[in-house]
Amino acid sequence: MMMENVRKDKQIATIAQTVQEMMTDRGYEMTEFLKNNEALTLKQPWMQFKKDDNDCYVFLCSEPKMGVQDFRKVQNIIKKLNIRHCIIVSQNGATPTTAQSLNDLDSDQLDIELFPFKYLIRNPTHHTYYVPQRALSALEKERFLKHYHLTEDQIPILYSDDRISQYFHFPIGTIVETLRAYGSLTPYRTYRIVKKKE
Secondary structure (H helix, E strand, O other): OHHHHHHHHHHHHHHHHHHHHHHHHOOOEEEEEOOHHHHOOOOOOOEEEEEOOEEEEEEEEOOOOEOHHHHHHHHHHHHHHOOOEEEEEEOOOEOHHHHHHHHHOOOOOOEEEEEEHHHHOOOHHHOOOOOOEEEOOHHHHHHHHHHOOOOHHHOOEEEOOOHHHHHHOOOOOOEEEEEEOOOOOOOEEEEEEEEOOO
16 A cells, blocks of 8 residues: 555656657746645645736646546636636546536636646656647737638648647647658648547
């Protein structure tokens, strides 16, 4: 039992590091970080990050899957702190009922991201085959479509549940530029548009 707790503490420490790296890559700065034993109670956020006027709160759920009761605890904190954007980290994601509740939420009012532990054990941008990616701004997207005489449905798709898409939290409709160098003397750029799986 003690060995299992030590293993879990190490796992959570690794996940905490990946979350911090992920939020830094998104342009956020950490403003608060709780000890794991405080965060696991779901009485308050585990971490808090800030980017300009936007705050993002991270919750840590220790249950194998986040159930309705755990989600209600998070919802209560969301209402109390008037949270607009949060990340929930859970061992194996959410139960089907909770996942449906998350899908039913008004995404214009509240942005909730759900990450299972396995997605955060390793930073996907540290992988050998990772290639730099960035989202085009609204103006760059407009110029890109105009320059190549394209419509959005003519661009290859990057699904929103792709690991890299989730890591950077690319919004639906964003065009993502990837810098590749496979078998080429000079790097070349490819473009994909973020869409949700039907």
